[in-house]
Amino acid sequence: MNDSDRLVATDGLSTEGGLRAERVSREVGGRLVLDGVTIAPRPGETIGLLGPNGSGKSTLLRLLSGVLAPSAGVVTLDERPLARTGRRALARRIATVQQNAHTQTELTVREVVALGRIPHRRAWAPMSAADLEAVRGALERAGLTDLADRSWHTLSGGERQRAQIARALAQEPEELLLDEPTNHLDIQYQIDLLELVAGLPVTSVIALHDLNLAAMYCDRLLVLRQGRVVAEGTPSQVLTAPLIGEVYGVRVEVLAGSDGPVVRFLRR
Known part of the structure; x- marks a missing residue:
């Protein structure tokens, strides 16, 4: 892997703007759930986070969104620590999509989408023409x-x-963070959703379980195991039979496909 193919510069954070995490760790109850992780997506990339349950994917996304603070290391936005950035400013730049969303309130789809305009509006202010256009465009x-x-x-x-x-x-973000958004969806919806995300003019970091979907739709991958990075790079560089066996404990063969490597699982 050459330097231009790496997610992370070998001498630390890139000097470019955007969302970065430098050697971040997160400790919960005396246990490290994330240990010294660095990630620095390039503008417009779709970065896939892979790893078994409990590997730290969701925790890393929460650190990148500012919902959690790292126990060590730093997350920055345009080289400014997230801790020094106001919540409204963060919400204008970074949007998150969780695995499942629920509400007891009776809302229409348009009203749900309009919630994305809250960071851009004053409290109790009516929707402006710009807000309405952003909602219309997002729905379309x-x-x-x-x-x-x-x-x-x-x-x-x-x-x-x-x-x-x-x-x-509708938030008009520059960074989009998605935590296993394809869970519990039919295959058609999984593909439709990832086609949509991959085509967006934003920088996306998305946690996934499906290795083949990650290979198809992600520009680069970062693999976590027990809170540590064990591999990073393009899908062809990362998705190898030895690495998948080491991380997931399964036997596979990896074939070359038109949309990237294809992982075929083998019986024990």
Whole structure:
């Protein structure tokens, strides 16, 4: 792997702007759940986070979003520590999409998407023309225009995830963080959602379980195990049979495909 193919510069953080994490750790109850992780996505890239359950993917995303503070190391946005950046300023730059979203309030899809405009509005201020256009554009991009007036509670799982993507788009972020958004979705919805995310003009960091989907839609991958980075690079560099066996404890063969490596799982 040459220097230009690495997610992280060998001498630390890049001097470019954007969202960066430098040797971040997170301790919970005396146990390290994340240990010295560095990640520095380039503008416009889709970075996939891989690893078994408990490897630290969700914790890393929460550190990148500013929801959690690192026990050691630093997360920066345009070279400024997140801890010194106001919550409203962060929300204007960084949008997050969780695995599942629930609400007891009766909201339409349009109203859910409009929640993404809160960081751009004063308290109790009505929606401006710019807000309305951002919501309209987000609905269109997510393919939800025809469902805009439907109740959130009547949507399928895939449609709800699209609505959450649209809500994030309405924030007009430059960075998008997604925590296993394809979980519990039919294959068609998984592909549709990742096609949408990969085509967005933003920098995306997305936690995934499906190795083949990660190979198809991510520019680069970072693999975690027990809170530490064990591999990083392009899908072809990272997704090898020895590494998958080491990290996941399964036998596989990796084939060359038109959209990247294809992982075929073998019986024990």
